[in-house]
Amino acid sequence: MALLQIAEPGMSTEPHQHRLAVGIDLGTTNSLLATVRNGIAVCLPDESGRTMLPSVVRYCADGRIEVGQLAVKSQATDARNTILSVKRFMGRGLKDVAHVETMPYDFEDGPGMVRLRTVQGVKSPVEVSAEVLRVLRARAEASLDGDLVGAVITVPAYFDDAQRQATKDAARLAGLDVLRLLNEPTAAAVAYGLDNAAEGVYAVYDLGGGTFDLSILKLSRGVFEVLSTNGDAALGGDDFDHRLFCSILERAAIAPPSLEDSRRLQMKAREAKELLTSCDEAPIHLRLGSGEEVDLVITRDEFAEMTRPLVQKTLTPVRKALRDAGLSADEIKGVVMVGGATRMPHIQRAVANFFGHEPLTNLDPDKVVALGAAMQANVLAGNRTQQDDWLLLDVIPLSLGLETMGGLVEKVVPRNSTLPIARAQEFTTFKDGQTAMAFHVVQGERELVADCRSLARFELRGIPPMVAGAARIRVSFQVDADGLLSVSAREMSSGVEASVLVKPSYGLSDVEIAEMLKSGVEHAGDDMRLRALREHQVEAERVIEATEQALGKDGRLLTPAERAQIDAAIAHLRVLREGDDDRAIKAGIDAFARTTDEFAARRMDDSIRGALAGHKVDELEL
Amino acid sequence: MSIDLTQDYFSLFEVPRAYGLDEGALEAAWHRLQSQVHPDRYAHLSDADKRRAMQWATRVNEGYRTLKKPLARAQYLLVLAGVDAGVETNTAMSPEFLMEQMEWREGVEEARTAGEIDELEQLHRRLLHHSRDVRAELARQLDVDHDYTEAADTVRRLMFIEKLQHEIDDALLALEG
Numbered sequence: 001m002a003l004l005q006i007a008e009p010g011m012s013t014e015p016h017q018h019r020l021a022v023g024i025d026l027g028t029t030n031s032l033l034a035t036v037r038n039g040i041a042v043c044l045p046d047e048s049g050r051t052m053l054p055s056v057v058r059y060c061a062d063g064r065i066e067v068g069q070l071a072v073k074s075q076a077t078d079a080r081n082t083i084l085s086v087k088r089f090m091g092r093g094l095k096d097v098a099h100v101e102t103m104p105y106d107f108e109d110g111p112g113m114v115r116l117r118t119v120q121g122v123k124s125p126v127e128v129s130a131e132v133l134r135v136l137r138a139r140a141e142a143s144l145d146g147d148l149v150g151a152v153i154t155v156p157a158y159f160d161d162a163q164r165q166a167t168k169d170a171a172r173l174a175g176l177d178v179l180r181l182l183n184e185p186t187a188a189a190v191a192y193g194l195d196n197a198a199e200g201v202y203a204v205y206d207l208g209g210g211t212f213d214l215s216i217l218k219l220s221r222g223v224f225e226v227l228s229t230n231g232d233a234a235l236g237g238d239d240f241d242h243r244l245f246c247s248i249l250e251r252a253a254i255a256p257p258s259l260e261d262s263r264r265l266q267m268k269a270r271e272a273k274e275l276l277t278s279c280d281e282a283p284i285h286l287r288l289g290s291g292e293e294v295d296l297v298i299t300r301d302e303f304a305e306m307t308r309p310l311v312q313k314t315l316t317p318v319r320k321a322l323r324d325a326g327l328s329a330d331e332i333k334g335v336v337m338v339g340g341a342t343r344m345p346h347i348q349r350a351v352a353n354f355f356g357h358e359p360l361t362n363l364d365p366d367k368v369v370a371l372g373a374a375m376q377a378n379v380l381a382g383n384r385t386q387q388d389d390w391l392l393l394d395v396i397p398l399s400l401g402l403e404t405m406g407g408l409v410e411k412v413v414p415r416n417s418t419l420p421i422a423r424a425q426e427f428t429t430f431k432d433g434q435t436a437m438a439f440h441v442v443q444g445e446r447e448l449v450a451d452c453r454s455l456a457r458f459e460l461r462g463i464p465p466m467v468a469g470a471a472r473i474r475v476s477f478q479v480d481a482d483g484l485l486s487v488s489a490r491e492m493s494s495g496v497e498a499s500v501l502v503k504p505s506y507g508l509s510d511v512e513i514a515e516m517l518k519s520g521v522e523h524a525g526d527d528m529r530l531r532a533l534r535e536h537q538v539e540a541e542r543v544i545e546a547t548e549q550a551l552g553k554d555g556r557l558l559t560p561a562e563r564a565q566i567d568a569a570i571a572h573l574r575v576l577r578e579g580d581d582d583r584a585i586k587a588g589i590d591a592f593a594r595t596t597d598e599f600a601a602r603r604m605d606d607s608i609r610g611a612l613a614g615h616k617v618d619e620l621e622l
Numbered sequence: 623m624s625i626d627l628t629q630d631y632f633s634l635f636e637v638p639r640a641y642g643l644d645e646g647a648l649e650a651a652w653h654r655l656q657s658q659v660h661p662d663r664y665a666h667l668s669d670a671d672k673r674r675a676m677q678w679a680t681r682v683n684e685g686y687r688t689l690k691k692p693l694a695r696a697q698y699l700l701v702l703a704g705v706d707a708g709v710e711t712n713t714a715m716s717p718e719f720l721m722e723q724m725e726w727r728e729g730v731e732e733a734r735t736a737g738e739i740d741e742l743e744q745l746h747r748r749l750l751h752h753s754r755d756v757r758a759e760l761a762r763q764l765d766v767d768h769d770y771t772e773a774a775d776t777v778r779r780l781m782f783i784e785k786l787q788h789e790i791d792d793a794l795l796a797l798e799g
Contacts, residue, residue, distance in 0.1 A: 019666065149666065179665050223653050316798050382666035391657045420661060420680045445795055480676055481661040546667045597670040604674045607658045
């Protein structure tokens with residue numbers, strides 16, 4: 001490990017100035033970790049120099065957990081306990097997952113997210129993903145030699161609230177502070193756009209292992225504005241493997257294979273797919289456990305033909321995104337190709353045909369998302385410099401709404417709204433004396449509730465009895481910059497409030513997360529209290545530093561008495577930070593936030609005025 | 623509380639309070655405001671800062687959307703002028719307009735049942751042209767004649783047209799699966 005500890009020129013002079021932050025591409029097939037070093041985004045390799053970590057987790061009978069390359073080796077021999085492509089299960093019920101019949105896992109269905117029975121007990125997809133993230137976090141800490149301020153984790157743009165929440169939960173479980181969930185195509189656009197000083201309207205075609213996204217962005221003077229996004233959260237390179245696997249079964253005319261043979265044939269299918277990117281044909285040869293033999297050759301044309309419907313399937317979201325952006329294909333200046341699956345020649349051809357020009361492939365489709373995430377993480381952590389003056393304006397991919405009479409959806413937040421966004425809708429009672437109202441929050445574009453994803457149900461109680469139609473119940477939706485929703489409801493005449501931070505019914509409860517955190521920490525042989533103490537100390541340091549910076553810049557906004565109060569609060573928090581009572585420090589941080597809240601409000605207000613005033617100055621100069 | 627929530631969107635974005643709009647100026651103001659208040663600028667600061675940033679950025683986005691969309695902008699101008707657009711109470715429309723609407727709707731319904739994607743897309747384009755004419759009318763009423771009563775009527779017509787556009791969009795979505 002010591003070999004990787006490189007002293008950076010920028011860091012050695014002012015170590016506390018550079019905050020360590022990473023970007024993580026948590027992929028279906030592979031995951032990557034990147035950071036910004038000396039102003040340049042780089043992927044961080046493991047000890048063997050590999051940057052890609054296969055997103056594969058194996059639960060061993062002896063209690064060990066293998067992740068990555070090591071786990072890949074056991075995928076055929078211990079298929080049930082070796083979990084591949086877990087991203088496909090994130091925030092999903094069993095009925096939402098395609099091809100379960102050919103998967104070697106022992107699923108546990110039930111309300112909410114599907115779970116997997118392994119030799120180490122029942123595991124949720126969130127826990128499995130957290131194992132991958134833990135390995136990357138350890139890699140980051142070892143090679144950066146310091147405490148991580150946080151991470152930007154990428155998600156498919158078309159992920160719904162349940163899938164985003166599941167991803168954030170996994171990060172939390174892995175002990176990562178999530179600076180932002182960033183959409184994968186947006187991350188790619190940042191990396192591409194900054195590298196090439198691109199201006200104009202671009203499309204990002206992102207076909208990953210298990211997800212497809214198409215985002216249309218307008219790049220102008222450092223602003224990356226997503227105009228629209230569309231996709232298919234269950235379509236990816238895996239489906240091409242699966243199609244080839246099915247075709248092999250048909251042609252070889254063998255008996256239904258065992259779990260182990262099935263996994264081995266799937267591996268052969270994936271190898272063949274990759275070979276066909278550069279070769280005209282791929283041999284498939286395998287002796288099965290049953291004694292049967294598979295021996296055939298697949299040509300590139302045959303493969304293109306059998307997967308043509310999948311390629312066509314990606315073009316529907318492309319058309320929808322264009323329509324939502326109000327653009328035609330010829331108005332797109334360039335198409336950035338992202339994801340290993342876009343290496344397939346017939347996909348590049350289909351995209352070129354659709355847009356009328358060759359797609360942009362002058363970047364590594366595997367790494368570009370992680371690199372973009374690292375650039376954004378660096379800026380979010382507070383390492384912004386003059387050159388880093390860019391702004392991302394992203395959107396919500398799917399509409400949010402409420403169930404109304406007859407199982408219909410009333411849309412409250414339309415898809416492709418720029419984040420953050422808040423919207424409210426008023427409802428009324430339909431019975432005399434009605435004192436409670438039930439709400440059902442859904443996400444999706446269809447008219448019927450049954451065709452949309454159910455996110456949460458909650459009730460507003462204590463409505464004063466009135467005649468039907470007299471009560472005014474205002475339901476407010478707020479979607480934050482991570483694309484995560486919170487909903488509250490209030491009866492306007494009496495002020496009765498029911499608030500729920502939407503934890504989708506497909507997600508995990510806070511109790512479950514706490515349990516997992518506890519067992520995870522015990523498993524790692526770590527001391528939870530010590531970690532909490534360390535985290536709170538870092539947090540206290542961070543807020544003190546931020547406030548002192550703000551005082552230096554905007555101290556004039558405070559009266560002497562207010563200034564004295566904040567100075568005293570800083571001194572008090574400093575004392576607490578030196579101690580070892582993690583709860584006292586946490587309480588101190590909360591109290592500190594309340595003391596400085598008004599100051600924060602004034603600074604924000606002032607900066608708005610500054611923005612407008614600056615504009616006027618510019619105009620005068622013209 | 624120091625944030626001035628009463629400031630209207632035209633003042634916030636520093637564009638003239640009128641229906642006619644310099645879209646480039648509006649967008650530039652939006653970018654300028656968001657680069658001050660976007661949550662990404664506050665991700666490393668305290669929770670209070672982050673919360674404040676989200677509230678401000680939300681308000682700036684809502685203002686941008688209101689001023690950018692012609693119908694929302696017209697409705698907002700009526701609100702500022704103290705004129706009730708009568709969206710809920712006054713739905714009396716001229717028989718000619720209602721007849722025209724019915725014809726459009728029948729056209730959409732037929733194309734939808736027959737699964738005619740091309741026909742729907744063509745209807746969409748024709749409707750777009752039509753709404754352009756209605757918006758020109760609105761611009762005259764609001765900016766030249768300052769006849770808000772007439773404008774309120776045109777706003778209601780534009781709402782019907784936009785609803786129809788959404789129906790076509792939904793039909794297209796459903797057909798494309």
